[in-house]
Amino acid sequence: MKTEKIQIFDTTLRDGEQVPGCQLNVQEKLVIAEQLELLGVDVIEAGFPISSPGDFEAVKSISALVKDATVCGLTRAVEKDIHVAADALRLARKPRIHTGIGTSELHIKYKLNSTPEKIIERAVAAVSLAKSFVEDVEFYAEDAGRTDNAFLARVCEAAVKAGATVLNIPDTTGYCLPDEYGAKIKYLVDHVRGIENVTLSTHCHNDLGLATANSIAGVRNGARQIECTINGIGERAGNTALEEVVMIMRQHPYLNLDTNINTRLLTQTSQMVAEMMHMTVQPNKAIVGANAFAHSSGIHQDGIIKFRETYEIIDPKEVGVDDSSIVLTARSGRAALAFRMQKLGYKLDKDNLNKAYDSFLVMADARKVVKDDDLHELVEKHKILVNV
Template structure:
């Protein structure tokens, strides 16, 4: 894969499904996995096989149907987890085991009641055991965002020595600032012996709203894989949003990175995940929110009608949205009213528009949004109606 191609690791079916109340059954997971494969993601993290019989079954069934993407199963750093994951991935064309352990002082002291040296040994042994089942092994250093860089580099070296092909550097608590996370990736790129044998991966959480920014900084500083979810769903405040990082890389060509994602499928993919999981996507969500390409301010509407690029940096069609929306409200101007009237068959002159616009504002002040039926009624009740339809 070219150095400029960023691999997209989708964990919607694993980390994304950890949202309370969003449990998917195997049939739903298969539908989403098949669409993710069509979308062009490079890796699908299908689940955590040892966690439940249902998750094990889902990973098995997803392994059977995925044609292009690598299918990945998550484990903790113990032999039983890894053995169960290997069994679940048996039928995958390209399997990957994702194993790891917490590396921050907080995790080592409070979670594991262990020492740095013992964690180092467990990391090495976990990767080595996973390597006995599959060639492609990804190691995660949980809470890497709060892990001392020098120690993190030692853990990464041990994982590479044991055979890791990917090093996942999670900002598990979403605490890092973009420059801090980027600097961490840069440090590892420059100080880990054997780093050329492995891909550095970003796995960022959104607790402070920085997941997307951190992932992009990671890529700029040497990471070549981004771990993300559709709509940014996930534990607590969520994960890096797939649609956001993909479109950032596409819209900023000077970064010189690309992905294998078919971006015209993004909106449909967002809707599928939202409907399947029963999670409401906020209207102002970047790229896929219902208002992402909607304009209600008169100044913005006038600009977009004259030239879409005045207020839109993305062509809606690029992400699977049919067209921009001109939403009529009390803030809309004459240009927007004329545009919407024309769409339903009325070509208004300037004088006719002036007559109708005052009536439009009276109605708009009483409603959140003026629809096409309202426009018909406003025009039909106007003094210039006969003049308009006889034109």
């Protein structure tokens, strides 16, 4: 079966930058945009042009810089927003205006003080105006995750008729369960006339830790674009993590879904974004965390040393990590100690390995993690016989 392409829409520079303390200046945004294009993302959401002069300038500068990816600017369903976005994107080789409005009963009643019919009218007007400036118009139905499916289908169908090329179905509050979100996408595929002519997109937040699972459920049910951020940064608990969805599809070829992402740049990109946005990546973060390929349990270490795939489903080199890490602790076994000793040039016979291991455990209990310098010290202090 032919592998289908899933477009990667990166919103690190827009949704990701909304995190308190993560704001970037124009030059920093340009550096990250250049890296995102090198990484192979299909769409870079460069900012929300009307939100500030700085964001307008960033979108304008990124539009001039980026050569291959689509450059996208966010707007509300407000006429001035759309005019400003069009101005900011005028230098882009592939411009996209991303406009939309809340569609859930909660948003319509409490946030917008409106009615369902007026929401459809505003959606159509926004898409039509955006279409007068650019060919590529993405419509977002904010809080689609909590929107009645029948009404959501009506709004989406009206947006398609008005000229939308992409339909974004956000789980804005991260509320959906994967089967619910997947079913929502499938409902739209089955009930929106003209949907075969546009791209369905996921945009999932991580409030319940389900952003990645929901995004995968979305593409398994017909979505062909995933909106995500590097390291999963974003509002509140964050967004879908780019590196996670990319590697899920790569490691499960039976899904017949893949992306154009150069995965060997994932770790480098993660580190760049973490440093520039002052957002430390948690050590146990999937794919790009410091411990993603680190092993400290003796059972796991023994397996990894014998055959990497016993405990690793991804070759570290695929995501830009040089090698797996054997971390020596009091939970490590003799196999790990012998392996690390051999890396340092020490070859121990069975008796000397047992002697070294007893001394190693005492050291590990005291120092928590035993490093290479500690092993040199152990050999010298206890006069362990080795063949170098």
